[in-house]
Amino acid sequence: MTTPESIEPQYTLLTAVARLDELRVRESLAGAGSDAEALDRTGLLELLALSEVVARKAAYGRQLTIRAAREAGASWSQIGAALGTSKQAAWEAHTRWIDTQAAVHGQPGRMGFDEADVAQARAVAGSPDED
Numbered sequence: 001m002t003t004p005e006s007i008e009p010q011y012t013l014l015t016a017v018a019r020l021d022e023l024r025v026r027e028s029l030a031g032a033g034s035d036a037e038a039l040d041r042t043g044l045l046e047l048l049a050l051s052e053v054v055a056r057k058a059a060y061g062r063q064l065t066i067r068a069a070r071e072a073g074a075s076w077s078q079i080g081a082a083l084g085t086s087k088q089a090a091w092e093a094h095t096r097w098i099d100t101q102a103a104v105h106g107q108p109g110r111m112g113f114d115e116a117d118v119a120q121a122r123a124v125a126g127s128p129d130e131d
Contacts, residue, residue, distance in 0.1 A: 091128035
């Protein structure tokens with residue numbers, strides 16, 4: 001069975017997006033009267049799993065970029081503005097991500113954050129009121 005967990009290790013964000021785009025184009029052309037064959041159940045499930053892989057990888061990259069921006073001196077107001085949200089919402093989403101990384105540490109196939117990584121990530125995150 002195709003699941004995000006079963007295919008995620010095979011792809012980088014870039015290769016997952018390329019494969020996702022390939023399958024989406026194929027599926028959309030099949031419905032537009034072209035010679036392209038519509039995706040079967042297996043292909044549609046791969047498309048669905050790939051869309052989840054892309055979302056996960058993009059979200060992880062987003063949080064790493066937020067962390068890098070904080071390390072470079074960006075305020076939560078600036079980060080919130082760059083994300084199109086409030087500083088509080090940006091900080092809350094980032095701290096939830098840190099919590100998730102702590103929770104998955106040590107799970108098979110997941111890296112996560114150990115206690116030292118969590119402490120460092122929380123120190124970098126600071127508080128949204130420190131702007």
